[in-house]
Amino acid sequence: MTEFTPLASLIGGMLIGLSSVLLMAYEGRIAGISGISGRLLPPYRDGAFLSRFGFVVGLVAAPLVMQLVTGQPVMQTVSGNLPLMAAAGLIVGFGSVWGYGCTSGHGVCGLSRLSTRSFVATGVFMAVAFATVFVTRHVIGG
Amino acid sequence: MTFVVNLALGLLFGIGLVISGMSDPAKVLNFLDLAGTWDPSLAFVMGGAVAVAFLGYRLVLRRDRPVVGTKFRIPTRTELEPRIFVGPAIFGFGWGLAGFCPGPALTALGLAAPGTLIFVPAMFAGMWLARLAGERSAEPAMG
Incomplete structure (x- = not known):
């Protein structure tokens, strides 16, 4: 169980939407994390490496800054099944x-x-993710 | 300067992920578990983010150009080729296995859970493989 947090989540x-809008206003780019992080690796097609690197450093620093500011630890539960996490990471990276x-x-x-391609993509990954969790938690066991 | 601005925007994005609870894969997996311990929070995250971006993009794109650079780089492709189905299907499978997608995984990296420390390098390897495969399939012979 995790607590339903409508207000905090909204x-x-x-804030995620605001960051995306500001990135468009500042550099004219879409805030797609797979695009930003995937292009940290060669081959380099443009001169935006430092921008992307800065964005990713900010992402990584976020929970640490939150802990400093609030004095509260950021709680999370990450699977300790390391082979599963390695496989999932590879799959998520490739698919994204x-x-x-x-x-x-x-x-x-x-x-x-209102991109049609994005509506299709979002529908597909949501449907497959729902199906995957249904199978891993309710068919295989869990 | 662009580095510092981007760092601030990444920080804002990451703080949004932490406040919304999305840096916790357990919360994401519970959203995906309709038949079990369903936690609808993720829908509120998406709703808030899309509402702000929907309005914000409309305001921003009225301008001639971004603060830095000469033009807004908006994706223009519209065709629904196989990759737009196959890629998200692969991604959705991995997302359902781990409860991590790229943004939350990078944000969780700072908390250094063993599963995250394995997931993120594997994710970069997968991204790199997809880029290599994409370059190959994009050769002129394939059109």
Whole structure:
């Protein structure tokens, strides 16, 4: 069980949307995390490496800054099944780049732009993720 | 300067993920578990983010150009080729296995759970493989 947090989740989501809007205003780019992080690796096609690196450093620093500011630890439960996490990481990385985006690029930025491709992509990854959790938790066991 | 601005925007995005609870894969997996311990929070995250971006993009894109750079780089492709189905299907499978997608995984990296420390390098390897495969399939012979 995790606690249903409608207000905190709505506010957090709005901050994510605000960051996406400001990135568009500042650099004219979509805040798609798979695009930003995937292009940290070569080959380099443009001169935006430092921008992308800065964004990712900010993401990584976020929970640490939150802990400093609030004095509260950030709680999370991450699977300790390391082979599963390695496989899942590989699959998530490959699929997000192959599909031109993930939850942020298609889910947030693409839906906001009313992109048909992003509606299709978001529908597909949501449906497959729901099915995957149904199978792992209720068919195989859990 | 662009580094510092991007760092601040990444921080804002990451703080949004932490406040919304999305840096915790357990919360994401519970959203995906309709038949079990369903936690609808993720829908509120998406709703808040899309509402702000929907309005914000409309305001921003009225301008001639971004603060830095000459033009807004908005994806223009519209065709529904196989990759737009296959990629998200692969991604959704991995997302359902771990409860991590790229943004939350990178944000959780700072908390250094063993599962995250394994997931993130594997994710970068997967991204790199997809880019290599994409470059190969994009050769002129394939059109």
